[in-house]
Amino acid sequence: MARKVAVVAGxxxxxxxxxxxxxxxxxxxxxxxxxDAGITQDKIDATVLSxxxxxxxxxGAGSALIADYLGLHDKPHLRVESACTTGTAxxxxxxxxxxxxxxxxxxxxxxxxxxxxxxxxxxxxxSQAGDMRWEYPYGISFPAFYALxxxxxxxxxxxxxxxLSMISVKSHHYGAQNPKAHLPRTVTLEEAHNSVPICRxxxxxxxxxxxDGAAAVVIAAEDRVKEFTDExxxxxxxxxxxxxxxxxxxxxxxxxPGAKRAARAAxxxxxxxxxxxxxxxxHDCFTIAELIAYEDLGFAEPGKGRELIENKEVxxxxxxxxNCDGGLxxxxxxxxxxxxxMTYEIMKQMRGESEEPSRxxxxxxxxxxxxxxxxxxxxxxxxxxxxx
Numbered sequence: 001m002a003r004k005v006a007v008v009a010g011x012x013x014x015x016x017x018x019x020x021x022x023x024x025x026x027x028x029x030x031x032x033x034x035x036d037a038g039i040t041q042d043k044i045d046a047t048v049l050s051x052x053x054x055x056x057x058x059x060g061a062g063s064a065l066i067a068d069y070l071g072l073h074d075k076p077h078l079r080v081e082s083a084c085t086t087g088t089a090x091x092x093x094x095x096x097x098x099x100x101x102x103x104x105x106x107x108x109x110x111x112x113x114x115x116x117x118x119x120x121x122x123x124x125x126x127s128q129a130g131d132m133r134w135e136y137p138y139g140i141s142f143p144a145f146y147a148l149x150x151x152x153x154x155x156x157x158x159x160x161x162x163x164l165s166m167i168s169v170k171s172h173h174y175g176a177q178n179p180k181a182h183l184p185r186t187v188t189l190e191e192a193h194n195s196v197p198i199c200r201x202x203x204x205x206x207x208x209x210x211x212d213g214a215a216a217v218v219i220a221a222e223d224r225v226k227e228f229t230d231e232x233x234x235x236x237x238x239x240x241x242x243x244x245x246x247x248x249x250x251x252x253x254x255x256x257p258g259a260k261r262a263a264r265a266a267x268x269x270x271x272x273x274x275x276x277x278x279x280x281x282x283h284d285c286f287t288i289a290e291l292i293a294y295e296d297l298g299f300a301e302p303g304k305g306r307e308l309i310e311n312k313e314v315x316x317x318x319x320x321x322x323n324c325d326g327g328l329x330x331x332x333x334x335x336x337x338x339x340x341x342m343t344y345e346i347m348k349q350m351r352g353e354s355e356e357p358s359r360x361x362x363x364x365x366x367x368x369x370x371x372x373x374x375x376x377x378x379x380x381x382x383x384x385x386x387x388x
Contacts, residue, residue, distance in 0.1 A: 010344040023111055023113045034216060044075060049066045056114050066109065085372065087108075087336060135246065168206060176326075178356075181330050239268075255292060277367070281368070296370075346367035
């Protein structure tokens, strides 16, 4: 029988254009709060060190590099790669090893340094995750994939672009209160709606950031948890899903089928329903992705997700707070770190430790992390529960 597993500690580097630090230094910045809390290298049995794309730095075998720099060179370690879901895929792999009894305490650390190359080169590298025969050669980048989804959704549900801009305004409202955020500034609805087009109908403020950063969490088996914390965050449900590689093969562009499957599996494993979720960290690589996530996760019926943002139900004091750390849009999106950062934020919210009271969600008992890779080819959904 699988052992219960909890997140017992975490750390987070500042996201941004971090030309002041290398990939190994960003990793150390994320690990330092964990070390300072007393979880030193001798207490960690093994590590999963994740980054999505070695092209950005040219560094191969990054897990060995990072383990060595953190003083964990004598611990078993591995790298996990799963596009933008690399962080939660790493957590899923570590959870399986601890639940199975292979290890008792594991460090999961996600990192990416994307700004050592130009924005155009970074976009090129990410575009190579599309189908190299039928998509990439025709200039389809990830803004284009999500622009296709946005165009279809707007046409099918008569959605004005202003609704997407409302999501951006919300993200920046909270990112401005998060000292770890890449772009911690507020924007007005007018600014968000009228910013420069990137790939119509998506504009600058509909798109997430090319970021550097790292985040880390430590997980432990149930009989070891009390050694590290009185405030564990239990991993209650895990769901994974996938969608067809080419989005032209999908029945609909107004939903991500893999996300719906992952959510159903996570809810079933955790024994909860969408109405039980107190907060959500969702994968808002583009504003349309957040809107679709409201519906794929069961928080709204198809075509009705707009009501959640229009009525501010996704703000910190609403019915289902979403991305009250700024999300990928304002906090940033260093690919390998994103899913771990989501986990860290839910832990901080459960402990009442948000840096600003104006973004602290009241009494979080159950939190959900929704992490999407590419345009839905990889999806992980985690459900966490607070306390004993």
